[in-house]
Amino acid sequence: MRLHAIPHSTNVHRVQIALALKGLDAELVQHAVADRSAIRALSGQDLVPVLETDEGEILTDSMPIVAWIDARWPEPHRLYPEDPKARREIEAFVDFFNFVWKVPPNAIDAARGTDEPRVAGWRAQLSAWQSGFDALLHDRPFLFGDEVSAADVCAYPFLRFATSSDPSDDDLFHGILKDSLPALPRLSAWVNRMANTTDVRDAKNL
Ligand SMILES: N[C@@H](CCC(=O)N[C@@H](CS)C(=O)NCC(=O)O)C(=O)O
Numbered sequence: 001m002r003l004h005a006i007p008h009s010t011n012v013h014r015v016q017i018a019l020a021l022k023g024l025d026a027e028l029v030q031h032a033v034a035d036r037s038a039i040r041a042l043s044g045q046d047l048v049p050v051l052e053t054d055e056g057e058i059l060t061d062s063m064p065i066v067a068w069i070d071a072r073w074p075e076p077h078r079l080y081p082e083d084p085k086a087r088r089e090i091e092a093f094v095d096f097f098n099f100v101w102k103v104p105p106n107a108i109d110a111a112r113g114t115d116e117p118r119v120a121g122w123r124a125q126l127s128a129w130q131s132g133f134d135a136l137l138h139d140r141p142f143l144f145g146d147e148v149s150a151a152d153v154c155a156y157p158f159l160r161f162a163t164s165s166d167p168s169d170d171d172l173f174h175g176i177l178k179d180s181l182p183a184l185p186r187l188s189a190w191v192n193r194m195a196n197t198t199d200v201r202d203a204k205n206l
Helices: 010-021 037-043 062-072 082-101 104-110 116-136 149-163 172-180 187-197
Strands: 002-005 025-031 050-052 057-058
Touching: 002 010, 002 037, 002 062, 002 116, 010 062, 037 050, 037 057, 050 082, 050 172, 057 062, 062 149, 082 104, 082 116, 104 116, 104 172, 116 149, 116 172, 116 187
Parallel strands: 002 025
Antiparallel strands: 002 050, 050 057
């Protein structure tokens, strides 16, 4: 398999984590941020991740790629549980994260320097959601239970910036996350747990 990426991509990181959890390897193909021509030629769109499977399929969009990996390699355990109720809860979390949670960081990016009251409002929203994630971790190690699930894979590449102190990471979007996400205790412990569980090395270069 070949995984197409750009440097510092949070959405690529999700796929790398899923591959690591399944004990799989994929060749990482890094593209320049400013030149998406090869990605477009391969997949018909400009965004990463793009996964080229061994059968020659071209897959786009991080969480559908994670779901594809999970269905194809269910061992050592499912990231999307087979039980329909548990699966639906995790799918709902993933939809919330992709379609709702991602709005404020992008809005902060757009409004920064021009509309500080709105920026403060978006930051307050992100901070409140941190408390909600922290509450999910009461008495359990991962967001939806005792095992890592697709919810953890979805959120970790973004929420890990709550505890990041890497001065060499000058990515603008990561800076917004660092400034906006309080490092609450259970959430910080989860970030460490995820880093150890997934064992994805060199994550800052993804
Ligand atoms: N829904 C897509 C979003 C992919 C996405 O936004 N990828 C970013 C990198 S993290 C990208 O390619 N951005 C380039 C751009 O916006 O020009 C997914 O989850 O994979």
